[in-house]
Amino acid sequence: MPEVAAVGASAEEQFAALVETLAADPGRRAELCGLLREDHAVYEQRGTAATVRMRGWVLLALARGGLADDALVYVLEELDTGTDAYLLAAAARALRSYPSPDAAFAPFVARALARARYYEEPVSFERYGEYALSQTGTSPLGELFRTLEWLGPRARGVLAEVEELRAQFGGLPRKLRPAADRAIESVRGRDAAPDAEACCTLPGGLGGVLSWERGSRRACGPIEQTAFEDQDGTPVTFGEFFRGRPSVVVFFYTRCDNPLKCSLTITKLGRVQKLLEERGLAGEIQTAAITYDPEFDLPERLRCYGQNRGVRTDACHRLLRVTGGFEALRRHFQLGVNFIGSLVNRHRIEVYLLDEGGRIAASFSRIHWGEEQVAARAAELHAERSVGEEEEAGPPHSPNSPKRRKGVPALLTAFTSLAVAFFPKCPICWAAYLSLFGIAGLQRIPYAPWLQPLLVVVMLINLGSLWLRGRATGRMGGFYLVGAGALTIILSKAVPGWGDASVWGVVLTLAGSLLSALGGGFRLSSASARR
Amino acid sequence: MSKKGKSAKSSKSARKAKAPARRTARSLMAVAASAKSGVKERVASLNEVTLAASDQDANVTRALDILGNDNEPAEVRMAALEALQTASFSVVAFAPVRGEYLATLRKVATDPNAELRESALGVLARNKDGFAQQKLLEGLQDPGKALVPTETALSLLSFDPHADAYNVARRIASAPPSDDARQEALRLLSADATSAPLFEKLLLDKSEKREVRQLSAAALHSIAPKKFQKRARELVFDPSEYPDIQATSLAAITNFSDPEALANDEPLLKRVDSLSEKSPAKVKQVARRFMTKFKR
Amino acid sequence: MTVDVEIQINDSTNPRARFLTWAPSPCRIRVRNPAGITTPFVSLKISGRSTASGGAVQFRAGATGAFSDSITLTVSASGNTAPFFSAGKFGRPSSSNGDVTIEARSGTTLVGSVPVMVRIRKNANTLSAPERDRFLEALAKLNNQGTGRFSDFRDMHNASALGQAHGAPGFLPWHRAYLLDLERELQAIDPSVALPYWRFDKAAPNIFKPDFMGSSDNLGTVQFNPGHPLTFWKTDTVPGIKRRPIPAFNVNLAPPGVIDEAATLALGTQYKQFRGMEGNPHGRAHTRFDAISFLSDASTAPRDPLFFLLHCNVDRLWAQWQKANSRFDQAVAAAYDENPAFPVGHRLADTLWPWNGVTSRVNPPSAPGGTLAPSPGVGAPGLQPRVRDMLDYRGVVSAASRMGFDYDDVKFV
Incomplete structure (x- = not known):
C-alpha cells in the first residue's frame, strides 16, 4: 500500500x-x-x-x-x-x-x-x-x-x-x-x-446492484447540512430535500463527452420518472440528478440539460449542484470519480436509491442499469416505508417492526459498543494492553473499583440491545459473540489465574458489537464491493 | 476555380443534358501519384479529385501514401491531406479508413514541414486525439519540443475541455511569450470556472487591450453570469468607459438579462435612454436596440 | 356595425401561422359578422397590399390552376368558410413580418384583413441589415451561451451521431430535417426569421464582415462588432469561434476548389449520382478553412454558426436539383438511392434519429432534443420524420407534405 x-x-x-x-x-x-x-x-x-x-x-x-x-x-x-x-x-x-x-x-x-x-x-x-x-x-x-x-x-x-x-x-x-x-x-x-x-x-x-437492509444503512448525518442549489437556483440542503420520501439519485455532469454516460443517464432518469408516474408514484418517490461539476454546472445549464433529455423538474424532481461541501458528499457516496482542477477526468455510472431517511438503500454502478429495475426497486422502498408507517400506527412493541429496528435499540447498540470499546476496557485491560504492547514490567495496574458496577450495567445494556437487534434482523451472531465476551470478562475477574483472559473478552465484545452494528445486515450481491 | 467548375459553367444552358466530361478520380489520382507529373499538376489533380471515402477505393490508399511519404513535395502532401479531409465528412463511408488516416496524421504531426504539422495536429486535436494533445502539451512545457507556435498549440488544445491544459495556460497567461499566446491562453481558460476572478480583473482594467477585455467579458459571462451582469451594468454607467466595452456590456444585458428585472430597473432605463440619444455611434446603436426591446 | 370577415392563413386563425412560401397555402374566409348583408351569399374580392419593399402575394380559388393578384369568392353569409389558396409571388419575398396584407373587400369596402409574411430563405450575402440582425439575435438566443436548445443541435452532429447523417444517402434528408428543426426553433423566438444560405460558389464578402458572421483575425478568432449578438457565442464550454480561411481563399472572392451550382446540378439526374455532392461542393466548402477552424472537421463544424448557412446552401442545391429533375416523389427510383444494405437511417422507410427518440444498438445511445419542432402553419414532416418524408418539402406530390420553407431562387412552377 x-x-x-x-x-x-x-x-x-x-x-x-x-x-x-x-x-x-x-x-x-x-x-x-x-x-x-x-x-x-x-x-x-x-x-x-x-x-x-x-x-x-x-x-x-x-x-x-x-x-x-x-x-x-x-x-x-x-x-x-x-x-x-x-x-x-x-x-x-x-x-x-x-x-x-x-x-x-x-x-x-x-x-x-x-x-x-x-x-x-x-x-x-x-x-x-x-x-x-x-x-x-x-x-x-x-x-x-x-x-x-x-x-x-x-x-x-x-x-x-x-x-x-x-x-x-x-x-x-x-x-x-x-x-x-x-x-x-x-x-x-x-x-x-x-x-x-x-x-x-x-x-x-456481477449484477451491478448493491443493497443494504434497513437496519444496516448508513445515516446521512454527515451530509445532512450539505447545501445544494437546484435547476431554478433554489437553495436546499440534503436533509431538507432527501428526508421524507425515498429518492432515486443519479450523478452526472454536463461537460461529459461520453454520450453513453451522463447524457444517457439523464435520458434514462427521464424514463424512470415516467415509469414512476405510471405507477402513480411521481409524487411519492423523488428523483435527483447531482452534478460532479458544481462550479461549472450553474442552474441554467442544469435546467437545459435536463429539459433537453426529457427530465421533468418540480419540487420533488430536481437537478442539483452542491454549493458547499462537495468533498463531504463525495466521501458519503464514495463517488467513483476523480478530477483535474474542478473538471472530471473519469467517472463511473452511479445510481443510488435513498430511503425516506436519506440513507443509501441500494446502488447501481458501472454496468448499465435498467430503468424498470430502478423504478421497481424504488417502488419497493416506498412500500417498505408504507409498511413501516402502518406498523407504527399498530400495536406497540411488535417485535419485527422496521421502525423498532432502527429506533432506540439501534442507538443504544451504537452507544454501548463505543462505550465498551473505549471506556470500560481501558481500566480492565490496561495491564493486558500494556503487556501486549510490550511495555516492560507493568503486569498489573490498579484501577478504580467504583467502575466495576458501572461496567457491568453497560455490558448488560449492550447485551440486551443486541438481543433485540438480533431478533429483529434474524442475525444473532453479534449477540452470541458479545455474550461470550461478557462471560469471559466476568470469569477473568472471578477465577484466579484467568486474569489474562480479559483481553479475549474485550476482543469478543468488540467483534460482536461491530458485527451487529456494521456488518450484521450487510448483504453483498456484487463483486464491485464498495471499499 | 477547379476545372470542373469552369467546364460546368460553360454548359449551364445544357443543365439537363449530359454531365460535362470530367476526369475520373482514377485518372486524377494517377497524375497525382506520379512522380513524373509536375508539382503544380499533381496539386491541381488532388484539388479536383473527389475521393470515394472508402478503403475499397485504391485512390484513397494512394492519397494516404502521398500524405505519409516524406519524400513527396510538401505542397502535394498538403493537397492530399485536403482531399482526404474532404472525404472524411462522409463519416459512414470513411469509417473504415479512419484508423489509417489518424495513424498517418500522427506521423505527419512531427514532419519537418510546419504547414503539414499544423494541419495534421489540427485534424487530430479536433478529434480529441491523445497523441496530439500530449505532443502539444510537451511543446508548451518545453519550447524546444514545440511542433507549432504557442498560440496555435493553445488553440488546438481548446478543442477538448478535458485536455489537461488549464495549468499550462495559466502559466502562459501570467508570463506570456507574446500577445497572441496570452490571448489564446486566456481563451482556453474561459472554460475554466476557477478563472472567474482573473477575467473579472481583466474586464475592469481599462489599460488592457480591447480584445482581451472583450474576451474577458465573454469568459466571465460564461463562467460567472451573475457577476458579469453586475459588472456590465456598472460599465454601462461608467462615463469614462470605452465605447466598445460599453456596447458589449449593454448587448449582454439586452440579450441575456432577466427582462422583468430590466423593466423595473429605472436608473438603467434612464441611462440607456440617454445613451441612445447621445453617445458614440456603436453605443447608440446597441442602446436603441435595448430601448426598442424594453421601452414601455 | 359593418360586415366583418375572418381570413385564415394555412387554415388557421393563429397569427403564428400567417406565413407563406412559393408553394400554395390553403386558406379560408368566412363571414364573422353579417351585419347589413341581406342576401344568403356575399361576393368578396381578395387581394394583397404590399409595403414598398414588402413581399407580394397571389391567389387562386382551387388547388390547381393559375395564380392571379386577386380573386373574387362567393361566401356564405351564414358563417361557413370558403376555401382559397395563396402563395408568395416568386421574386417578391417579404423582408419583415406583416409587410404584406391580405385584404377582403365587399365592393370597395374593406371587410377584413390579415398581415402575412412571405417567409423565404435568402442569400445571406444580400440580406438586409434588419433581416440579418433578427437572424443573429435569434441564433444567439437559441444558443444562450451554450446552454440553450442549440446545444442539442451540436449534440446531434457530434462524433457518435455522425454516422446517422453522413456518408450515405440519408445525408441530404437528415440535414434537411436538422435545418428545419433549427429554423423552427429560431422562429419560435422570432417568427420572421428564415435561415439564410451561403452561396459558397460565389463571392460573399458581406457574410465575412464583423457585423454578420464575423471576420477572422490572424489567430483565426472570429471578431464581431461591439454589441454583436454572437459576441457571447459559446459551444462545448468554450466561448468564441475559430475560423480561418485557407491561404488560397480570399473571403472577398469565391472559395477555390468548390464546384459551382451548375456543375453540382450536372452531377447526374439520378440521386445516386447527385449525392456525390457530399464530397464536392459540400466537403470542399468545409475544408476551405484551415486546421484550427471548427468548420473543417465534421465533429466540430456545427460549433461555427456559418455551418448552418453552408448547409442551407447544400439543401438549396438539392432543392434546385429536385426541381430541375422532378425528384420530389419518393416513389420515383431516381429521387433517392434506396438499398437495404445501407445503415439504418439511410433507407426511405427509416425514421430519422434523433427525432425518433430511438436509442439502440444501431442508433446513438441518447436522442437529444426530443421530436422535431412543429410548425403552427404546416403539419409536415411530422414530429418523427422518416427519410421519405423529407423529399417533398413543398408539397409537389402531396400538398400535405409542405414543410413551410422555400428558397428565393427556386421557383415553384
Whole structure:
C-alpha cells in the first residue's frame, strides 16, 4: 500500500513501474485491480488522456496475469460504455484472459464492436503511453474480433448482429475482414450452442446492484447540512430535500463527452420518472440528478440539460449542484470519480436509491442499469416505508417492526459498543494492553473499583440491545459473540489465574458489537464491493 | 476555380443534358501519384479529385501514401491531406479508413514541414486525439519540443475541455511569450470556472487591450453570469468607459438579462435612454436596440 | 356595425401561422359578422397590399390552376368558410413580418384583413441589415451561451451521431430535417426569421464582415462588432469561434476548389449520382478553412454558426436539383438511392434519429432534443420524420407534405 500512496503525485513513468511491480507479485493482484477505481489517489489531478493511458496499462497488466473476478466488472464496464480506442482494445484483450469464455460476455463484446467502428484507430501496447504511428499494431476492432473468436459458440446469441456488421456498407476496414471472418466462423462453430439460459447471468455475481437492509444503512448525518442549489437556483440542503420520501439519485455532469454516460443517464432518469408516474408514484418517490461539476454546472445549464433529455423538474424532481461541501458528499457516496482542477477526468455510472431517511438503500454502478429495475426497486422502498408507517400506527412493541429496528435499540447498540470499546476496557485491560504492547514490567495496574458496577450495567445494556437487534434482523451472531465476551470478562475477574483472559473478552465484545452494528445486515450481491 | 467548375459553367444552358466530361478520380489520382507529373499538376489533380471515402477505393490508399511519404513535395502532401479531409465528412463511408488516416496524421504531426504539422495536429486535436494533445502539451512545457507556435498549440488544445491544459495556460497567461499566446491562453481558460476572478480583473482594467477585455467579458459571462451582469451594468454607467466595452456590456444585458428585472430597473432605463440619444455611434446603436426591446 | 370577415392563413386563425412560401397555402374566409348583408351569399374580392419593399402575394380559388393578384369568392353569409389558396409571388419575398396584407373587400369596402409574411430563405450575402440582425439575435438566443436548445443541435452532429447523417444517402434528408428543426426553433423566438444560405460558389464578402458572421483575425478568432449578438457565442464550454480561411481563399472572392451550382446540378439526374455532392461542393466548402477552424472537421463544424448557412446552401442545391429533375416523389427510383444494405437511417422507410427518440444498438445511445419542432402553419414532416418524408418539402406530390420553407431562387412552377 505505501507504494500506491506514494505514486499519487509522481510522474506517469513511476505509475507504469508500480503497475509492473504489482503485476509481478501474485499476492498484490488486489492492489493492481484497485488501481482501476476512479477515486484512487493515483488519478488525482491527472488529465483525461493520462487517465486513459494509466487505466489502459492496468488492464493490460491484468490481461497478462489472467483476469480474475474482482477486475471483471471494470473490463465489462469499458466494453459497455467506453469510447476510447486504447481502453476498448485493452479491455477486449483483458477479457480474453478470463479463465473461461462465458456466454454472458457476448453482448458486451457485440455492443463494443458496433460502437468501436466510429472510434477505430491503431493502438500500441508495446510500451507505456505509446501511441501507434502506423497500422501495424492492433486496434479496438482487431482485439474485439479476437475476443469474439475466443468466445466461440458461446457468442451464438450475437452472431446475427456481428454478421450484419460484417455485411454493412462502410462497416469494417478491409484489413479486418479476415479477423471478422475467423471470429464469425468460430462463433458458428461445430458444437451445439450452449444453454441460452446462461446468456444473462454474469459470472462472479456481477449484477451491478448493491443493497443494504434497513437496519444496516448508513445515516446521512454527515451530509445532512450539505447545501445544494437546484435547476431554478433554489437553495436546499440534503436533509431538507432527501428526508421524507425515498429518492432515486443519479450523478452526472454536463461537460461529459461520453454520450453513453451522463447524457444517457439523464435520458434514462427521464424514463424512470415516467415509469414512476405510471405507477402513480411521481409524487411519492423523488428523483435527483447531482452534478460532479458544481462550479461549472450553474442552474441554467442544469435546467437545459435536463429539459433537453426529457427530465421533468418540480419540487420533488430536481437537478442539483452542491454549493458547499462537495468533498463531504463525495466521501458519503464514495463517488467513483476523480478530477483535474474542478473538471472530471473519469467517472463511473452511479445510481443510488435513498430511503425516506436519506440513507443509501441500494446502488447501481458501472454496468448499465435498467430503468424498470430502478423504478421497481424504488417502488419497493416506498412500500417498505408504507409498511413501516402502518406498523407504527399498530400495536406497540411488535417485535419485527422496521421502525423498532432502527429506533432506540439501534442507538443504544451504537452507544454501548463505543462505550465498551473505549471506556470500560481501558481500566480492565490496561495491564493486558500494556503487556501486549510490550511495555516492560507493568503486569498489573490498579484501577478504580467504583467502575466495576458501572461496567457491568453497560455490558448488560449492550447485551440486551443486541438481543433485540438480533431478533429483529434474524442475525444473532453479534449477540452470541458479545455474550461470550461478557462471560469471559466476568470469569477473568472471578477465577484466579484467568486474569489474562480479559483481553479475549474485550476482543469478543468488540467483534460482536461491530458485527451487529456494521456488518450484521450487510448483504453483498456484487463483486464491485464498495471499499 | 477547379476545372470542373469552369467546364460546368460553360454548359449551364445544357443543365439537363449530359454531365460535362470530367476526369475520373482514377485518372486524377494517377497524375497525382506520379512522380513524373509536375508539382503544380499533381496539386491541381488532388484539388479536383473527389475521393470515394472508402478503403475499397485504391485512390484513397494512394492519397494516404502521398500524405505519409516524406519524400513527396510538401505542397502535394498538403493537397492530399485536403482531399482526404474532404472525404472524411462522409463519416459512414470513411469509417473504415479512419484508423489509417489518424495513424498517418500522427506521423505527419512531427514532419519537418510546419504547414503539414499544423494541419495534421489540427485534424487530430479536433478529434480529441491523445497523441496530439500530449505532443502539444510537451511543446508548451518545453519550447524546444514545440511542433507549432504557442498560440496555435493553445488553440488546438481548446478543442477538448478535458485536455489537461488549464495549468499550462495559466502559466502562459501570467508570463506570456507574446500577445497572441496570452490571448489564446486566456481563451482556453474561459472554460475554466476557477478563472472567474482573473477575467473579472481583466474586464475592469481599462489599460488592457480591447480584445482581451472583450474576451474577458465573454469568459466571465460564461463562467460567472451573475457577476458579469453586475459588472456590465456598472460599465454601462461608467462615463469614462470605452465605447466598445460599453456596447458589449449593454448587448449582454439586452440579450441575456432577466427582462422583468430590466423593466423595473429605472436608473438603467434612464441611462440607456440617454445613451441612445447621445453617445458614440456603436453605443447608440446597441442602446436603441435595448430601448426598442424594453421601452414601455 | 359593418360586415366583418375572418381570413385564415394555412387554415388557421393563429397569427403564428400567417406565413407563406412559393408553394400554395390553403386558406379560408368566412363571414364573422353579417351585419347589413341581406342576401344568403356575399361576393368578396381578395387581394394583397404590399409595403414598398414588402413581399407580394397571389391567389387562386382551387388547388390547381393559375395564380392571379386577386380573386373574387362567393361566401356564405351564414358563417361557413370558403376555401382559397395563396402563395408568395416568386421574386417578391417579404423582408419583415406583416409587410404584406391580405385584404377582403365587399365592393370597395374593406371587410377584413390579415398581415402575412412571405417567409423565404435568402442569400445571406444580400440580406438586409434588419433581416440579418433578427437572424443573429435569434441564433444567439437559441444558443444562450451554450446552454440553450442549440446545444442539442451540436449534440446531434457530434462524433457518435455522425454516422446517422453522413456518408450515405440519408445525408441530404437528415440535414434537411436538422435545418428545419433549427429554423423552427429560431422562429419560435422570432417568427420572421428564415435561415439564410451561403452561396459558397460565389463571392460573399458581406457574410465575412464583423457585423454578420464575423471576420477572422490572424489567430483565426472570429471578431464581431461591439454589441454583436454572437459576441457571447459559446459551444462545448468554450466561448468564441475559430475560423480561418485557407491561404488560397480570399473571403472577398469565391472559395477555390468548390464546384459551382451548375456543375453540382450536372452531377447526374439520378440521386445516386447527385449525392456525390457530399464530397464536392459540400466537403470542399468545409475544408476551405484551415486546421484550427471548427468548420473543417465534421465533429466540430456545427460549433461555427456559418455551418448552418453552408448547409442551407447544400439543401438549396438539392432543392434546385429536385426541381430541375422532378425528384420530389419518393416513389420515383431516381429521387433517392434506396438499398437495404445501407445503415439504418439511410433507407426511405427509416425514421430519422434523433427525432425518433430511438436509442439502440444501431442508433446513438441518447436522442437529444426530443421530436422535431412543429410548425403552427404546416403539419409536415411530422414530429418523427422518416427519410421519405423529407423529399417533398413543398408539397409537389402531396400538398400535405409542405414543410413551410422555400428558397428565393427556386421557383415553384
